[in-house]
Amino acid sequence: MRRELAxxxxxxxxxxxxxxxxxxxxxxxxKDRTLFMPGETTxxxxxxELDCNAxxxxxxxDADAIQRACVDCHGEALRKSKDSHPLSKFTDPRNxxxxxxxxxxxxxxxxxxxxxxxxAEMGLTLPVxxxxxxxxxxxxxxxxxxELAFDSCASAGCHNYHDNRALYEDFLLQHAGEPWxxxxxxxxxxxxxxxxxxxxxxxxxxxxxxxGEVDGVVAQWAQxxxxxGGVNCxxxxxxxxxxxxxxxxxxxxxxCHVTEHTGFQRGRHGMRQARGLSPMRPELARLPMRSAAExxxxxxxxxxxxxxxxxxxxxxxxxxxxxxDEHSRAYLNSPHYQLWRAEQxxxxxxxxxxxxxxxxxxxxxxxxxxxxGIAAQHNQSANLRPVEQMARSVCMxxxxxxxxxxALADPRLLHNNFSGRPxxxxxxxxxxxxxxxxxxxxxxxxxxxxxxGESAPQPPQR
Amino acid sequence: xxxxxxxxxxxxxxxxxxxxxxxxxxxAPAVGGITPQQMTDALFAVMEADRTTYTRKxxxxxxxxEQVITASEHWEDEKALPLPAQMFRFGAEMAAQKTDAFSxxxxxxxxxxxxxxxxxxxEKAGLQFVASNPGKNFYGEEELAxxxxxxxxxxxxxxxxxxxxxxxxxxxxxxxxxxxGEVMGGVVIRVPLN
Numbered sequence: 001m002r003r004e005l006a007x008x009x010x011x012x013x014x015x016x017x018x019x020x021x022x023x024x025x026x027x028x029x030x031k032d033r034t035l036f037m038p039g040e041t042t043x044x045x046x047x048x049e050l051d052c053n054a055x056x057x058x059x060x061x062d063a064d065a066i067q068r069a070c071v072d073c074h075g076e077a078l079r080k081s082k083d084s085h086p087l088s089k090f091t092d093p094r095n096x097x098x099x100x101x102x103x104x105x106x107x108x109x110x111x112x113x114x115x116x117x118x119x120a121e122m123g124l125t126l127p128v129x130x131x132x133x134x135x136x137x138x139x140x141x142x143x144x145x146x147e148l149a150f151d152s153c154a155s156a157g158c159h160n161y162h163d164n165r166a167l168y169e170d171f172l173l174q175h176a177g178e179p180w181x182x183x184x185x186x187x188x189x190x191x192x193x194x195x196x197x198x199x200x201x202x203x204x205x206x207x208x209x210x211x212g213e214v215d216g217v218v219a220q221w222a223q224x225x226x227x228x229g230g231v232n233c234x235x236x237x238x239x240x241x242x243x244x245x246x247x248x249x250x251x252x253x254x255x256c257h258v259t260e261h262t263g264f265q266r267g268r269h270g271m272r273q274a275r276g277l278s279p280m281r282p283e284l285a286r287l288p289m290r291s292a293a294e295x296x297x298x299x300x301x302x303x304x305x306x307x308x309x310x311x312x313x314x315x316x317x318x319x320x321x322x323x324x325d326e327h328s329r330a331y332l333n334s335p336h337y338q339l340w341r342a343e344q345x346x347x348x349x350x351x352x353x354x355x356x357x358x359x360x361x362x363x364x365x366x367x368x369x370x371x372x373g374i375a376a377q378h379n380q381s382a383n384l385r386p387v388e389q390m391a392r393s394v395c396m397x398x399x400x401x402x403x404x405x406x407a408l409a410d411p412r413l414l415h416n417n418f419s420g421r422p423x424x425x426x427x428x429x430x431x432x433x434x435x436x437x438x439x440x441x442x443x444x445x446x447x448x449x450x451x452x453g454e455s456a457p458q459p460p461q462r
Numbered sequence: 463x464x465x466x467x468x469x470x471x472x473x474x475x476x477x478x479x480x481x482x483x484x485x486x487x488x489x490a491p492a493v494g495g496i497t498p499q500q501m502t503d504a505l506f507a508v509m510e511a512d513r514t515t516y517t518r519k520x521x522x523x524x525x526x527x528e529q530v531i532t533a534s535e536h537w538e539d540e541k542a543l544p545l546p547a548q549m550f551r552f553g554a555e556m557a558a559q560k561t562d563a564f565s566x567x568x569x570x571x572x573x574x575x576x577x578x579x580x581x582x583x584x585e586k587a588g589l590q591f592v593a594s595n596p597g598k599n600f601y602g603e604e605e606l607a608x609x610x611x612x613x614x615x616x617x618x619x620x621x622x623x624x625x626x627x628x629x630x631x632x633x634x635x636x637x638x639x640x641x642x643g644e645v646m647g648g649v650v651i652r653v654p655l656n
Binding site for chain 2: 082086088091092093094097099137141169170171439445446447
């Protein structure tokens with residue numbers, strides 16, 4: 001009996017060690033780690049979820065290592081957004097008690113991964129009262145806010161936790177009263193990059209003679225911006241003295257188009273490649289995609305074409321070859337598309353609104369040497385969530401702020417691709433104006449107060 | 463001449479403070495060690511000198527006297543000078559990224575941004591003390607999240623018209639009667655003792 005028990009224990013022991021060893025090896029060295037996925041990842045991370053170390057740095061990494069991984073990918077965007085709640089606001093010891101309520105030093109306090117059941121918009125896994133934890137006395141300072149719901153700060157189109165570039169009070173005042181459509185559009189126009197050489201024509205092409213029939217391709221190239229900028233066949237197909245490459249890789253494009261490539265790698269189209277995973281394909285996406293697009297791989301060429309590099313195609317047609325969600329489908333019936341059609345029919349350059357106008361907007365770039373340029377932001381997520389991020393970088397190029405905030409807060413317009421006027425009214429500009437009017441009314445009082453001068457200061461009642 | 467002398471003074475104070483800060487990271491202070499109060503006093507001397515210099519020689523001169531550029535809370539959007547209080551805070555935040563041997567904040571009983579009102583009991587007592595006792599500093603010890611700190615509070619005085627004009631007219635300011643030379647708030651410096 002005792003011997004039988006010992007055998008059972010031995011079998012258990014061997015099985016446990018074998019299983020532990022197998023799982024351990026697979027976790028540390030295995031390629032497919034699906035087995036260890038503790039729950040579905042968020043919309044922002046699912047593409048790279050099997051590259052565990054993208055976030056976890058390494059097996060059993062501590063909170064600081066995970067935080068560094070967050071900052072590695074998202075730090076620059078947060079800096080650019082003038083993050084209203086940066087780490088520096090929370091490291092002071094005077095805020096130690098607040099950290100026990102809400103440890104804002106770590107992204108994962110609010111954005112926990114692998115928790116699909118409690119993940120809300122923006123990857124938020126926190127109860128909606130997070131503003132209230134620190135700002136519960138706001139009603140005392142601003143009577144207009146005393147009756148507002150505790151969960152409405154960041155959901156009513158008035159405030160964001162990180163990015164308030166288009167929402168801060170003085171900005172609201174500065175843009176109050178603007179018409180819904182500005183008299184003049186401020187869209188940045190494309191700037192041709194520095195040409196590589198003299199403009200080229202068909203006869204200048206330098207493809208090897210033994211390639212066979214290339215006339216069609218050469219004709220496309222001769223019409224392209226590459227030919228106009230002096231970029232010949234060998235510039236893309238032969239890296240230096242290397243052999244002819246039939247299909248140049250993305251990294252070859254990146255040799256010249258650094259800014260665009262950086263954005264591509266940070267966005268939804270290139271983030272898999274940036275992590276060394278296979279290129280993104282439409283069937284891997286969570287957004288609805290056209291079944292006809294199945295199997296296509298994302299690269300520069302998937303949107304820009306191989307030889308004509310037609311910017312018009314890349315701005316709309318390329319998107320709609322794959323994207324098949326309600327917002328994308330509605331674009332073809334939207335006023336923005338009508339303007340795009342009008343521009344293509346000979347209207348003023350920059351007067352049309354394509355998919356790229358809003359999702360890959362042209363931005364000012366600053367090179368380390370101080371040179372200022374214009375480049376399309378190829379990271380579509382850079383100004384997408386929360387939607388108010390788009391206000392300054394895109395919408396306000398053509399529309400007044402009041403209309404923009406209302407439109408972005410109206411879910412119906414987001415679905416139908418902005419066909420119609422907003423049915424939502426965000427009160428923030430009116431609140432700011434009312435406060436300014438009160439301030440102006442109290443001006444004489446302030447002036448006399450300043451004259452009184454020596455009156456003993458009294459601390460506010462708290 | 464005055465300019466040169468003040469520059470030398472500021473530089474030497476700055477160097478002294480850096481040296482003090484470096485010393486404080488050592489577990490055992492050097493022989494004849496520096497007390498926390500000496501450390502915070504020296505730190506404040508540098509802070510006050512730099513802050514006053516920026517306020518008078520940059521902001522007040524360029525924005526108010528020569529009127530060649532404005533100073534604004536939204537200095538990036540408006541291509542303006544950062545306000546003196548912002549300049550001070552940015553420095554405090556950058557210092558906090560480099561060391562936790564000390565930390566400092568600018569606070570007030572009448573803050574424009576209510577997050578800069580005193581929070582701990584010691585901050586409240588200290589700011590009240592320096593406002594009521596011009597020329598005197600406030601020192602104490604407090605425990606925050608299980609750690610003991612030497613906390614010093616120094617008066618922050620309106621050194622130029624730029625200070626009072628802005629604070630008296632700001633929408634979010636609880637007071638509109640500040641006068642030149644008056645205590646408007648305080649600098650709170652903390653040194654962890656354990």
